[in-house]
Amino acid sequence: MVNQKHLTVLNKGASEWNRWRKKNKEIIPELAGANLQRAKLNNADLREADLRGANLLGAKLKDANLSNADLSNADLRDADLSQANLSNAGLSQAKLFQANLGSANLAGAILRDADLQSTNFSEANLAQANLYGADLRQANLLEARLTQANLSQANFFSANFQKANLNQANLTEAKLSQANFIDANLTEANFSQANLSRAIFYGAIFKNTNFSEANFSEANLSGSDLSGLNLSRAKFLKADLFGVNLKRTNLSGADLRGVDLEQLDLSGADLSNANLFTTDLSKADLTNRPLAKVVAGVI
Numbered sequence: 001m002v003n004q005k006h007l008t009v010l011n012k013g014a015s016e017w018n019r020w021r022k023k024n025k026e027i028i029p030e031l032a033g034a035n036l037q038r039a040k041l042n043n044a045d046l047r048e049a050d051l052r053g054a055n056l057l058g059a060k061l062k063d064a065n066l067s068n069a070d071l072s073n074a075d076l077r078d079a080d081l082s083q084a085n086l087s088n089a090g091l092s093q094a095k096l097f098q099a100n101l102g103s104a105n106l107a108g109a110i111l112r113d114a115d116l117q118s119t120n121f122s123e124a125n126l127a128q129a130n131l132y133g134a135d136l137r138q139a140n141l142l143e144a145r146l147t148q149a150n151l152s153q154a155n156f157f158s159a160n161f162q163k164a165n166l167n168q169a170n171l172t173e174a175k176l177s178q179a180n181f182i183d184a185n186l187t188e189a190n191f192s193q194a195n196l197s198r199a200i201f202y203g204a205i206f207k208n209t210n211f212s213e214a215n216f217s218e219a220n221l222s223g224s225d226l227s228g229l230n231l232s233r234a235k236f237l238k239a240d241l242f243g244v245n246l247k248r249t250n251l252s253g254a255d256l257r258g259v260d261l262e263q264l265d266l267s268g269a270d271l272s273n274a275n276l277f278t279t280d281l282s283k284a285d286l287t288n289r290p291l292a293k294v295v296a297g298v299i
Helices: 004-010 014-023
Strands: none
Touching (some): 004 014
């Protein structure tokens, strides 16, 4: 329940609120369910505040300190949280549709099942954040830091990861169709069983990245260095692999039907049990590659 005294002070503005907090350091703000629609709270000290289910639609929270605050189920649609400190904040099932979180600190934040459609995360810090099952369709993650973040089963349809850092991020079973990974760092990230159909990977960095059972149908991987990666049982139907480095790559059980592998270097690659039906391998370098039990029908 909202504490009316706390809400009265907060409604006086960020400056008055911050002065009150300095005098009452031991008090945890009780603002659960508060109506703060379009409130002007830039620079407000709301750390550790209980804001569960609060209405913050269109609120101005730029540079606000919301570290360790509980914002679960809160309505933050269209809110300006740019440069805000949301480290370790609870945002499970929060509504952040079209919110601005540019350059915000969300390290360790919990965003499980949150609505993050069309949200701006450009240059935001999401290191070790938990976004399991969150809806991030068309979200902007330009230059965002997502190191060791849990993004499994999240929906990133048409999301922008350009220049984002996904080092050691968990994206198992994530929905990443039409996502933009141009110049992204995917080092040691786990994309097992992820849907990457029609995704774009120009200039992306791949090192010890796991793509086992991932779906690359119609994805553009041209020019990518996938050497030595785990691509076992991955699907590449109609994918663009022009100029891709597949040396020593694990492609066992992969579906490469109809893919143009002409002139690719597959030396040392494991193609055992791969489906190469109607695939042109006439000019591919297949030096020292296991091809046991390849599906018949290679031209």
